[in-house]
Each structure stands twice: as structure tokens, then as C-alpha cells.
Amino acid sequence: MRQLSWHVFSKTGNVESYLLYKELSQEGDESALPEDEIYSEENESLIH
Numbered sequence: 783m784r785q786l787s788w789h790v791f792s793k794t795g796n797v798e799s800y801l802l803y804k805e806l807s808q809e810g811d812e813s814a815l816p817e818d819e820i821y822s823e824e825n826e827s828l829i830h
Contacts, residue, residue, distance in 0.1 A: 783802075783806060784807060784810070787799045787800070787802040787803040787806065791803060
């Protein structure tokens with residue numbers, strides 16, 4: 783899905799496709815983190 787959204791953006795310049803691509807990329811980044819880092823980031827956002 784991420785590759786498709788990039789392909790659509792690169793061919794059409796559709797901003798919504800780019801935003802979907804970025805959202806899917808960020809979700810992939812979070813899944814690569816160990817659970818304790820995700821947990822600490824969630825708690826940190828509650829503090830601020």
C-alpha cells in the first residue's frame with residue numbers, strides 16, 4: 783500500500799497520496815522499535 787501511494791503521488795502530484803505514504807511510513811517506523819521504546823515515547827507524550 784505504501785508503494786502504491788508513492789507511485790500515485792509521483793505520477794499525479796496528489797497531496798493526499800503523499801500524506802498517506804508518510805502516514806504508512808511512520809507506522810512502519812514505530813513497528814521497528816522495541817516495545818519498551820514505544821512505551822516510553824507514549825508516556826513521554828503524556829508528560830508534555
